[in-house]
Amino acid sequence: MKINGVAYRSVWVDPDDGFSVHVFDQTKLPWALDVLRFTEIDQVAAAIVSMQVRGAPLIGAVAAYGLALALRVDSSSDAMERDAARLASTRPTAINLRWAIERMLTRLRNTLPVDRVRIAYEEAGLICDEDAAQNEAIGRHGLQLIEQIATTKRAAGGDHTVNLLTHCNAGWIATVDWGTALAPIYMAHDAGIDVHVWVDETRPRNQGAALTAWELGSHGVGHTVISDNAGGHLMQRGDVDMVIVGTDRVTRQGDVANKIGTYLKALAAHDNSIPFWVALPSTTIDWTVTDGLSEIPIEQRGQDEVTHITGRADDGTVTRVQLTPDASDAANPAFDVTPARLVSGLITERGRCDASTEGLASLFPEHAGPRRS
Numbered sequence: 001m002k003i004n005g006v007a008y009r010s011v012w013v014d015p016d017d018g019f020s021v022h023v024f025d026q027t028k029l030p031w032a033l034d035v036l037r038f039t040e041i042d043q044v045a046a047a048i049v050s051m052q053v054r055g056a057p058l059i060g061a062v063a064a065y066g067l068a069l070a071l072r073v074d075s076s077s078d079a080m081e082r083d084a085a086r087l088a089s090t091r092p093t094a095i096n097l098r099w100a101i102e103r104m105l106t107r108l109r110n111t112l113p114v115d116r117v118r119i120a121y122e123e124a125g126l127i128c129d130e131d132a133a134q135n136e137a138i139g140r141h142g143l144q145l146i147e148q149i150a151t152t153k154r155a156a157g158g159d160h161t162v163n164l165l166t167h168c169n170a171g172w173i174a175t176v177d178w179g180t181a182l183a184p185i186y187m188a189h190d191a192g193i194d195v196h197v198w199v200d201e202t203r204p205r206n207q208g209a210a211l212t213a214w215e216l217g218s219h220g221v222g223h224t225v226i227s228d229n230a231g232g233h234l235m236q237r238g239d240v241d242m243v244i245v246g247t248d249r250v251t252r253q254g255d256v257a258n259k260i261g262t263y264l265k266a267l268a269a270h271d272n273s274i275p276f277w278v279a280l281p282s283t284t285i286d287w288t289v290t291d292g293l294s295e296i297p298i299e300q301r302g303q304d305e306v307t308h309i310t311g312r313a314d315d316g317t318v319t320r321v322q323l324t325p326d327a328s329d330a331a332n333p334a335f336d337v338t339p340a341r342l343v344s345g346l347i348t349e350r351g352r353c354d355a356s357t358e359g360l361a362s363l364f365p366e367h368a369g370p371r372r373s
């Protein structure tokens with residue numbers, strides 16, 4: 001995607017030194033567009049934990065490069081397995097992270113230590129290219145849904161703006177390029193469809209207010225930031241035509257883990273007969289789990305993300321302030337699970353399907369049949 005007319009991906013290898021890895025510091029947006037440079041695994045692991053790098057597909061891609069950086073120091077099999085396990089443990093819910101590390105190991109275990117650095121950079125590059133291509137395909141499949149709504153609204157006369165609601169940030173900054181939930185929105189905007197996006201602020205870390213709003217604004221897409229509690233009300237008033245979100249893990253039967261608060265939006269959409277779509281590359285499907293509620297680990301993050309908030313003061317300084325009484329505890333489950341029955345459908349790089357075992361099997365027949373662990 002472009003920033004001020006210049007095309008970027010969310011992760012890239014330094015073209016001059018050929019090994020260091022660059023990403024945008026997502027904790028600095030929207031106030032600053034800072035680029036981080038990683039030269040060692042410690043920096044990569046710390047950036048994923050602190051969410052300077054975040055978004056399910058992106059953390060997988062960056063962790064793959066983290067393993068390449070580690071192999072530059074020690075390419076023995078023992079070190080490789082240890083470093084891979086360390087990267088895989090940085091965040092528990094997004095399956096893309098484990099998928100990317102497993103894919104790297106599958107290739108590297110069959111490679112002589114002397115060749116591992118070169119092969120690791122090659123494989124990480126392939127993971128990035130494939131993610132960008134998959135998300136572009138998701139954009140095309142999701143665009144058809146927006147086109148259908150636009151056509152229906154135009155035929156009905158009156159306001160033909162397509163009003164979408166999204167939660168958290170599933171845009172290009174959360175992936176290598178394009179994004180998942182935002183890819184169809186970018187394509188609809190580029191195709192001349194009048195789209196407007198309700199952006200859930202997404203407490204506690206405000207990925208919607210900070211990142212999605214920044215992305216959409218940079219691309220010229222009309223949007224309005226809303227408090228997380230506003231979505232149900234807007235749906236009741238008929239101000240939302242479709243909900244579209246990303247995900248960190250989808251199970252064989254189509255249950256969807258995504259940023260905390262997604263489930264409440266799905267409930268409200270269901271109650272108001274509003275389509276609730278989930279966009280994902282197939283790297284987000286965990287074919288080893290079936291029941292999302294009992295089988296997906298939910299990341300519990302620090303209390304400070306709830307008790308404190310960061311923002312820009314009137315004098316322009318970026319400041320962190322406390323919101324809650326000193327003595328109050330806070331809980332911070334970072335994800336929730338939306339049962340498949342509340343999901344209208346899944347948008348993948350291979351097309352759209354029902355959020356069900358049969359739906360996923362129709363698009364991914366190679367994974368149909370009894371589950372393997």
Ligand code: MRU
Nearest residue numbers: 054055056168170174246247259
């Ligand atoms: O904790 P985060 O910000 O990494 O959570 C991200 C999400 O919940 C996104 O919706 C998801 O990763 C999809 S990214 C295309």
